[in-house]
Amino acid sequence: MRTVAQAVARVLADAGVEHGFTVPGESFLGLLDAFADTPELTLVSTRHESGAAFMAEACGKLRGVPAVAMASRGPGATNLSIGVHTARQDGTPMVVLLGQVPSTKLGRDSFQEVDLAAMYAPLATSATQPATAAEVPGAVAEALAQATGPRPGPAVVAVPSDFWDEPFPGTLPAPARLAAPEPDVAEIAERLGAARSPVVITGARDPDGHRELVATAEALGLAIYTGFRRQDAFPEDHPQFAGHLGLSVPEAQLKALEDADVVLTVGMRLDEVTSQGFRFPLPEQEHLELPPSALAELRAKTPPRQRDWSVAHEAVREFTTPPEFGPGAALHPTEVVRALRRLAPRDAVVTNDAGNFSGFAHRYWCFTEPRTQLGPCNGAMGYAVPAAVAAQLLEPGRAVIAMVGDGGALMTGQEIETAVRHRAPIVVVVFQNGLYGTIALHQVKSGRPMSAVDIGAVDFAGWARSLGAAGRTVETREQLEPAIRAALAEQRPCVLDVRTDPDVLTADARLGDFLET
Known part of the structure; x- marks a missing residue:
């Protein structure tokens, strides 16, 4: 029994x-x-x-x-x-x-x-x-x-x-399927057909939904925004992509959403960050909801239409174009993300931790394939390394890259040992700047002194080797690309200890700018 x-x-x-x-x-x-x-x-x-x-x-x-x-x-x-x-x-x-x-x-x-x-x-x-x-x-x-x-x-x-050890003589129960309310696709199609400038906010992750959304956007002339840390829901290089609704989104990138008369959400709830502090949808905007499984039906019931979203996509392009870096400057997080993007396979899974450094990944990676981004929408530190281990166990044929700050690495980086034990060749990129950057930024922006935000110097490469992984230290841009190539070629977990400029808090803010005023 x-x-x-x-x-x-x-x-x-x-x-x-x-x-x-x-x-x-x-x-x-x-x-x-x-x-x-x-x-x-x-x-x-x-x-x-x-x-x-x-x-x-x-x-x-x-x-x-x-x-x-x-x-x-x-x-x-x-x-x-x-x-x-x-x-x-x-x-x-x-x-x-x-x-x-x-x-x-x-x-x-x-x-x-x-x-x-x-x-x-x-x-x-x-x-x-x-x-x-x-x-x-x-x-x-x-x-x-x-x-x-x-x-x-x-x-x-x-x-x-x-x-647990008690006998169970009964019939095995099967999970019931909890039914969601059926959407009125015909009504939504009518509203979209009559709309002047409808936009979509999506968080649908599965490959079928991804394909259906691309086809629907192209057929119906829709601008597409992706929800917070759901950038893999729509190709960011598509001309109808209007932006990622994350933190610190510039107003130019929100204009298409602000001007929309209809907002359609597909496959997600409007959380606080995605809605930009519950700002959207605006009171005068009609808000519709649809599951990804109904996109094909929506496309069939809505008259095809073309709209020009070039201004919206140009705002995205300007925001995500990296600056030029002069010789001799300290290694910038933007350079690290762009080098990783150039060298990693197109379908690499990226796991990102919480913290200011993650803004560089959101802004400069350019997600194009479904199910390639794993990030905590609740801002939990310590997510990236364990998530990368799980992704590699599920998808052993794909490259998996964890991007994590030194604070997050010190919280759950011991799961590198789990990766070693299970022969999961993840690449862990530690952005080491010796600082809890998000908290430091909040402190200096509000005129407070920095306190409790220093992180001691750690030899993450040596630590990785002690756990059975490979480890490399990167301190200059000349070392960066060779180290990434070697890490991607490893047949075991590898940690890149990347020493980034401690003055760089975000892509647009430096610590020194606040301390001088």
Whole structure:
């Protein structure tokens, strides 16, 4: 007879789940056994629960199918929470399975006890704790349904440790499909057909949606904006691309959106950054929503039309054209991103961390292919390295490049050891400027002294070698391209410790400009 844990593993496998990420804990030993015994499931042991959660989140972004993040009660579950919050704000499908204290000790402030369902309720799409062992497989099936529902996200199930090894004699439950409201495509087609200057904001990541959106934009004459850190949803070199709605977007790039009479969002919610602080859509603009799966029908029902978006695209081109750098200047982050873009394959997966340095990747990479960008929409530091490990495990034939600041690298860079263990040849580019640049910028812009933002000098290349990876230090532009070529050719993980100009905070701001005033 199956145990509860074996039933859960089978429910997950039958739903198409492929990976589970965890730091092993004693409160879910039966589940670890069941994962190891289920051929369709791959269990990855990570070095920290935050790394496990970020890996599961990255898998969900790349595949559209949830992966599983697992952690033990109390400390492990709280460590895991940062990646769960990331999945919530990004709308990424994820299943979270947490070990809990034994059922006989619940509610007694037992060793490592936390009310996990209550703790995760505001962070997740759903959070439950079954009252009996027999309820656990059904709760996991429901979590799968919630994770992949109309608004995808993380679904959490906390399970008392003694439930996993209990027998499960019942029929295996299957996840229900939660139906989203059916869009009135004919009505949307009529509104678009009558519109003067309609624009689209998209975050659809899958290749089919990407192709359909390009075809729809070209047939109906639509300008396309991409949501925050969803730049791979539409080719940025396309003449109808109007911009990435990220941080610090210039007004010239927002003009087409400001002048639009109809705003159509496809495959995403309008989060705070994408909506530019909830500025868009404007009160006078009509806001329509459509799933990517309905684009072909929309195209068929809307009269074809051509519109000239050259002014909007020219604003993008001007914004993303890098400046010239004179000889002798310190290595600039823009140069690093542009060199990586020149030398990396067109379909390379880029994972970016949070921090000021990420603005250079957003501005100068030029994303053209679907599912090539993984970044945390909630601004969580420490995302890039674990996400790169997950991407390489899922797509072993593709180049995967993690861009991370020295602060983020010191948070979860230990997952390089996970990459070494799993022979995942990621390239990790550490932009080392010795500073928490985002916080320093906030401090100096508001007239405050800089405090608590210094990061000590670290030999990241030597650190990488101590973990079994390759490591190279880059201090000059002459060293940059040879180091990138060598890193891309490595058959093992490689870290490039790139020493960038500490005076450069963003593409448009230098620290010295504020300190002199």
